[in-house]
Amino acid sequence: MRRLLIGTLLMMMTLQASITAxxxxxxxxxxxxxxxxxxxxxxxxxxxxxxxxxxxALQREALTSFTKGTAILVPDWSEHAASPNQLDALRQQLNxxxxxxxxxxxxNAAIFEQDPAASDYPQQLAERLLAATQQAExxxxxxxxxxxxxxxxVLNQLYAEEQLVAPAAFVMLGAYLADHNLNRDxxxxxxRQRIATLDISHQRDNRFAxxxxxxxxxxxxxxxxxxxxxxxxxxxxxDADVHAWVLKEITGWLHSIGL
Numbered sequence: 001m002r003r004l005l006i007g008t009l010l011m012m013m014t015l016q017a018s019i020t021a022x023x024x025x026x027x028x029x030x031x032x033x034x035x036x037x038x039x040x041x042x043x044x045x046x047x048x049x050x051x052x053x054x055x056x057a058l059q060r061e062a063l064t065s066f067t068k069g070t071a072i073l074v075p076d077w078s079e080h081a082a083s084p085n086q087l088d089a090l091r092q093q094l095n096x097x098x099x100x101x102x103x104x105x106x107x108n109a110a111i112f113e114q115d116p117a118a119s120d121y122p123q124q125l126a127e128r129l130l131a132a133t134q135q136a137e138x139x140x141x142x143x144x145x146x147x148x149x150x151x152x153x154v155l156n157q158l159y160a161e162e163q164l165v166a167p168a169a170f171v172m173l174g175a176y177l178a179d180h181n182l183n184r185d186x187x188x189x190x191x192r193q194r195i196a197t198l199d200i201s202h203q204r205d206n207r208f209a210x211x212x213x214x215x216x217x218x219x220x221x222x223x224x225x226x227x228x229x230x231x232x233x234x235x236x237x238x239d240a241d242v243h244a245w246v247l248k249e250i251t252g253w254l255h256s257i258g259l
Contacts, residue, residue: 029080029108036082048104048135050127057132058082058103060095068098068259069141069168072132074106076149076174077121081105083148086173089243090146090250097251100139104132106151122154126164129155133165142168142259146250149209153177153186156197160189169259171198171250176208187212191219196227198253200246203234229253 033056037045040058047054058081062068071094075083081103082088091101107124129145136143145167147155152175158164170193177183190197199216201209213230220228231249235242 027108029105033105036080040082046135048128048131050124050131052107052124052127055128055131056081056105057135058091058101059135060091060101062098062100063095064098066098067100067139067141068254070100070102070136070139070143072129072136072143072145072167073101073103074125074129074145074147074151074155075103076151077106077109079106079148085148086243086246087146087148090247093243093247094251099144100136100141102132102136104128122158125151125154126158129164133167144169144171144254144259146171146173147175148173149175150177153183153189156186156193157189159195160193166193166195168196169198169254169257170195171200171253173200173246174202174205174209175199176206176211178206178208180208180211183208184212184215187216187219190216190228191223191225194225196257197225197229198250199228199230200249201230201232202242203232227257 036056036058044058044060046057046059048057071090073081073087073091075081075087079085079087082091087103091103094101107121107128133143145155147170152172155164156170156172156175159166159170175186177186190199201213203210210232213232217230233242233245233249235245
């Protein structure tokens with residue numbers, strides 16, 4: 001299963017990553033970090049350390065008198081920690097609802113091009129989430145995880161296999177794996193892990209993200225998973241109204257489960 005998952009992610013890497021590595025140019029992740037360093041205040045930037053080295057994370061404090069906890073945000077493998085596709089809005093707006101936010105950079109996609117045999121995206125993502133969790137534990141309150149795309153799918157599998165400590169709640173945004181069989185397995189993993197889970201998709205998500213929504217519901221019911229909610233949104237993909245809708249779905253659901 002792990003080899004199939006890595007193979008799927010390898011197929012998703014672009015030719016540009018190989019060219020960049022061969023020419024000794026800055027990687028996409030390095031360029032992202034440089035951009036974020038120019039665009040964001042220094043107080044929002046921090047560096048975390050995992051077994052595979054240090055990586056950038058973006059941190060913001062809650063803006064309420066009572067802190068609910070920390071929301072760890074994990075972008076898809078092809079996005080950065082301040083992605084305008086939902087994550088950046090959440091990392092800023094959740095502060096108004098009592099949540100510290102900690103958005104991490106995903107593992108560098110170029111490592112798979114340089115040495116595919118030794119690469120292990122799930123393991124490296126797990127290590128980064130562990131580092132983020134340790135950072136979040138320095139703050140009071142609960143820890144929740146909000147993840148997008150393939151990162152959400154990978155984390156869901158790690159939770160199902162009990163390779164990561166479960167957060168208080170897990171929010172998936174457009175979760176998918178770009179392989180029909182692995183994508184069906186995602187539905188099984190959702191049902192097997194016992195974390196309170198909010199499964200949000202959008203009508204304009206890719207076909208893998210929307211392919212097995214009914215199957216997810218069916219398996220959740222079959223396995224008697226107690227806390228699972230599925231929501232499919234409509235509207236323009238980058239519209240501010242959709243961002244507000246996602247925020248409302250998340251905060252409303254968290255309130256309904258006591259967070």
